[in-house]
Amino acid sequence: MELGILTEGINEVIATTAGACRKDESRGESESTTTTNTGNDALPLRPNAAPMGIFCRKGRIRMRVYRGTHTEENMRRNGWVVANVTHDPVVFVETAFGDIGADRFTEITHEGTTFWRLKDCEAWAAFRCTVLHVSEDLSVFELHPVAEEIISCEVHPHNRGFSSVIDATILGTRYVMFNDPAMLEKIRYHRDIALKCGSERERIAIKKLDEVIGISVD
Ligand SMILES: Cc1cc2nc3c(=O)[nH]c(=O)nc-3n(C[C@H](O)[C@H](O)[C@H](O)COP(=O)(O)O)c2cc1C
Structure with a gap:
């Protein structure tokens, strides 16, 4: 196919x-x-x-x-x-949780x-x-x-911040679904990369993720 x-x-x-x-x-x-x-x-x-x-x-x-x-x-x-x-990245967080x-x-x-x-x-x-x-x-x-x-042919050079938002969001859905505290350490790891390597959109996405998870991962 x-x-x-x-x-x-x-x-x-x-x-x-x-x-x-x-x-x-x-x-x-x-x-x-x-x-x-x-x-x-x-x-x-x-x-x-x-x-x-x-x-x-x-x-x-x-x-x-x-x-x-x-x-x-x-x-x-x-x-x-x-x-x-x-x-x-914001759309991934918005639609994963709401x-x-x-x-x-x-x-x-x-x-x-x-x-x-x-x-x-x-x-x-x-x-x-x-x-x-x-x-x-x-x-x-x-x-x-x-x-x-x-619709758009805009080129996206690879950004580790974007990838880490995706990973942190997947982990976040599992944390919310299964209430597994082991996820938090991994979320914190990806959150740090997203904030270090991402653009303003990654920072907004991480802020939304922090709000959903409901606890500070700092
Ligand atoms: C990047 C990413 C990929 C995901 N892939 C899947 C998947 O393949 N299958 C699945 O059931 N959930 C997946 N999830 C979790 C769902 O998005 C999440 O459970 C969501 O709340 C489902 O929304 P819905 O009830 O509107 O379908 C993924 C989440 C993220 C952030």
């Missing part, structure tokens, strides 16, 4: 899907903006965004998504996902199905997905490319 904008290995992207419920609502805060699905059913759906890894190995494209996440529920329900490529406004999404219609992507992404790829395997903890999906677009 052609990988398109994705590359061999694990691609860390922002996955957009649509569903009936979002993270803020799970925490009891209501978000009033709704959007109507023009796909198979007519239920009001809200676009959702979350960082996810997309595995490209030997020409196959797959995702391993934890049960209990909105992304997993939405992919199983609607059978599609959009991979959004962005180098903005919801972004519906005004930050835009619609794509392809052969009668409406998908949502991030407005501010550098490239996106829409996929239909089929369930390969479901266990108690996670679902494995096979992804089939539908459409894609490169």
